[in-house]
Amino acid sequence: MEVEDGWEICFLEFPNISCWKMHYTWPETLFIDIALYTISVLTVVLNLLIIISVSHFRQLHTPTNILLLSLAVSDFLVGLLLMPIDAVKRTHCWFLGDFFCSLFWFVSEIILSASVVNMVLISVDRYVAICYPLHYTTRITVNRVKVCVCLLWFCTVAYNSYFFNLHHNQQEGNTDYCYGECNSLSHDAGAYLTLLLNLIVPVTVIIVLYSRVFVVAVSQARAMRSHITAVTKQISVTKTAKKSELKAARTLGVVIVVFLMCFTPSYFASLGGHDFASYSTAYFILYLYNFNSCLNPVIYALFYPWYRKTVKLIVTLQILQPGSCEANIL
Numbered sequence: 001m002e003v004e005d006g007w008e009i010c011f012l013e014f015p016n017i018s019c020w021k022m023h024y025t026w027p028e029t030l031f032i033d034i035a036l037y038t039i040s041v042l043t044v045v046l047n048l049l050i051i052i053s054v055s056h057f058r059q060l061h062t063p064t065n066i067l068l069l070s071l072a073v074s075d076f077l078v079g080l081l082l083m084p085i086d087a088v089k090r091t092h093c094w095f096l097g098d099f100f101c102s103l104f105w106f107v108s109e110i111i112l113s114a115s116v117v118n119m120v121l122i123s124v125d126r127y128v129a130i131c132y133p134l135h136y137t138t139r140i141t142v143n144r145v146k147v148c149v150c151l152l153w154f155c156t157v158a159y160n161s162y163f164f165n166l167h168h169n170q171q172e173g174n175t176d177y178c179y180g181e182c183n184s185l186s187h188d189a190g191a192y193l194t195l196l197l198n199l200i201v202p203v204t205v206i207i208v209l210y211s212r213v214f215v216v217a218v219s220q221a222r223a224m225r226s227h228i229t230a231v232t233k234q235i236s237v238t239k240t241a242k243k244s245e246l247k248a249a250r251t252l253g254v255v256i257v258v259f260l261m262c263f264t265p266s267y268f269a270s271l272g273g274h275d276f277a278s279y280s281t282a283y284f285i286l287y288l289y290n291f292n293s294c295l296n297p298v299i300y301a302l303f304y305p306w307y308r309k310t311v312k313l314i315v316t317l318q319i320l321q322p323g324s325c326e327a328n329i330l
Contacts, residue, residue, distance in 0.1 A: 008020065008021060009021075010093030010178075010179070010180040011093065011179060011180055014179050018093075018178060018179050018180055019093050019178035019179060019180040019181045020178075021093050032090070033087060036083065036086075036087040036090075036287075037083075037084065037087060039079075039083065039290075039291060039294055040079050040080075040083035040084055040087070041079070042079075042294055043075060043076070043078060043079025043083060043290075043293050043294040044076060044079040044080050046294065046297035046298070046301075047072045047073075047075045047076040047079065047293065047296070047297055048076060049297065049307075049310070049311050049314060050068065050069065050072040050297055050300065050307070051069060051072050051073060051076060052310075052314055052319070053306075053307065053310035053311070053314065054066070054068065054069040054072070055069065056310075056319055056324070056325050057310060057324075057325055057327060057329050058325050058326060059306075059326075059327075059328065059329045059330050060306065060310075060329060060330075061142055062142065063125060063140045063141065063142055063144075063145040064122070064125055064126075064129075064248060064252075066142060066145045066146060066149060067118060067121050067122050067125055067145060067149070068122075068300075069149075070114070070118050070121075070149045070152065070153075071115065071118040071119070071122070071296065072296070072297070073114075074111050074114045074115045074118060074293075075115070075292075075293035075294075075296055075297070076293075077107075077111050078111055078115075078290055078293040079290075079293055079294065081107060081111075082107075082108055082111065082290060083290050083293075085104060086287065086290060089182065093180030093181070094180050094181060094182035095180065101182035102164055103164070104182065105164075105182075106160055106161075106164035109160045109164075109194070109198075110156050110157055110160050112198060112289075113156040113159065113160060113197075113198055114152060114153060114156045115259070115263075116198055116199075116202045116263070117152050117155075117156065117202065118152070119202065119206055119255075119256055119259055120202045120205055120206060121145075121148060121149075121152070122252055122255070122256065123205065123206045123209040123210055123213075123256065124209060125140060125145075126209075126210070126213050126248065126249045126252055126253075127209040127210075127212060127213050128140055129248070129249070130213045130216050130217050130249050131212060131213065131216050159197075199263075199264070203260065203264070206256060206260070210253060210256060213249055213253070214253070217249050217250070247303075250303075251299070251300075251303040251304065254299055254303070255296055255299055258292060258295055258296075258299065259292055259296075261288075262288040262289050262291060262292035262295070263288075263289050263292065265285045265288060306329045306330055309329055310329060313327065
């Protein structure tokens with residue numbers, strides 16, 4: 001088999017059935033690998049700091065932070081599991097077999113689904129906090145949020161288990177794919193159902209809720225600046241709303257916007273496979289989603305003073321001191 005320019009066979013011992021891979025020069029490969037693995041390590045470390053912070057310090061045991069903890073867990077798994085494997089897949093063919101290929105996509109879909117549902121729950125949390133502040137403390141409690149997070153992970157595992165079996169069976173029965181290939185499900189009912197449940201429905205819910213949050217937050221901010229004293233229902237809500245809630249809404253709004261910017265194109269690219277664009281462009285778009293997991297803790301560091309304080313306490317090992325969990329963080 002003649003090798004095309006810029007491409008080479010994955011497995012020379014199976015020239016007739018082997019897949020093809022992009023050929024990169026050594027300096028180019030080294031530079032890209034260092035960048036990808038550095039981002040992977042940063043993603044793991046930064047999100048691990050969030051997990052330790054929210055888990056250890058009792059002042060941070062709030063409903064919103066519990067949701068951030070769940071999101072940090074999914075981001076942590078992205079850096080620990082998905083980023084290194086995706087980095088290998090960029091230049092090398094799949095050599096672990098069909099079962100582990102299906103398992104990889106199974107884990108990927110679980111993490112993806114969990115991240116999306118986390119964003120929806122964060123939007124719901126901010127919607128209630130801003131639009132119904134008088135009822136927030138009674139409707140959104142720590143225990144209820146913990147139950148929701150547990151259900152979130154359980155349902156994503158159960159839901160994606162079906163597609164794990166479907167993908168594995170499809171790979172076994174597929175005679176039209178080359179040796180060393182590991183692609184996600186595409187162009188079938190399962191993929192389009194996943195598109196509906198993982199993209200269209202949650203993104204619509206997020207946009208609708210945060211549009212309402214934005215409108216109410218702007219009206220509250222204007223009311224507080226102008227010191228309106230008229231006794232109306234809207235002003236009563238305005239007086240009750242705290243500035244911290246508005247700031248949290250803005251911060252989490254940035255998180256959600258960045259998430260949508262990174263997530264939406266990568267999801268369409270995964271559905272379209274390599275036909276979505278050129279090989280390099282398609283993988284670059286797919287990496288956008290993974291890179292979002294590294295951006296989230298950076299956003300927290302920029303907007304949340306408590307995150308910077310807890311990182312200092314963790315790095316200096318002050319959390320090992322007795323009673324450190326009761327430290328004043330806020």
